[in-house]
Amino acid sequence: MRKSNNAIIWPVYFDINKSKSEGRRVPKNKAVVNPKILEIKEAADNLKLENDISPTAGYPKTPWIKMGKLSVKKNEPKEQIILKLADQLSKIKIQQQIEQQKQTHHYKK
Numbered sequence: 118m119r120k121s122n123n124a125i126i127w128p129v130y131f132d133i134n135k136s137k138s139e140g141r142r143v144p145k146n147k148a149v150v151n152p153k154i155l156e157i158k159e160a161a162d163n164l165k166l167e168n169d170i171s172p173t174a175g176y177p178k179t180p181w182i183k184m185g186k187l188s189v190k191k192n193e194p195k196e197q198i199i200l201k202l203a204d205q206l207s208k209i210k211i212q213q214q215i216e217q218q219k220q221t222h223h224y225k226k
Contacts (some may be wrong), residue, residue: 121191121193122190122191123188123190124188124189124191124198124199125186125187125188125194126138126157126186126187126189126199126202127143127176127186127187127196128152128153128154128157128176128185129176129178129179129184130142130143130152130199130203131143131147131148131149131152131199131202131203131206132148132149132151132152133145133149133150134150134209135148135208136218138186139161139170139178140178142196142199142203143168143200143203144197147200147203147204147207148203149203149206149207149210150210152206152210152220154170154172154184154185154186155170155172155185155188156206156209156210157187157202157206158170158187159205159209160202160205160206160209161187161189161202161205163205163208163209164201164205165188165200166192166198167189167190168187168188168190169187169188170185170186170187170188171178171185171186171187171188172183172185174186189202194195
């Protein structure tokens with residue numbers, strides 16, 4: 118078995134609409150709707166994790182869907198990294214919703 122210093126992170130790990138058997142790796146209460154690879158990269162950057170994005174990679178279970186992947190340098194177990202990314206991703210999604218509401222509210226005036 119190969120040992121790697123990098124963890125591969127896929128958007129499906131954080132997708133609330135996916136089941137565990139479809140690839141979700143976080144509990145539903147930490148999952149988000151429609152996670153994008155650039156949002157996950159932003160989460161990794163916020164955590165100061167060294168990372169590299171492959172925007173056209175396809176998840177092995179659904180290789181025809183080019184969702185992208187993120188390679189993160191491991192400084193702790195992959196599951197810990199995934200949970201930390203999930204927390205950051207939730208914050209990013211909430212911030213996006215706030216920005217959207219501000220824009221919508223602004224246009225209604």
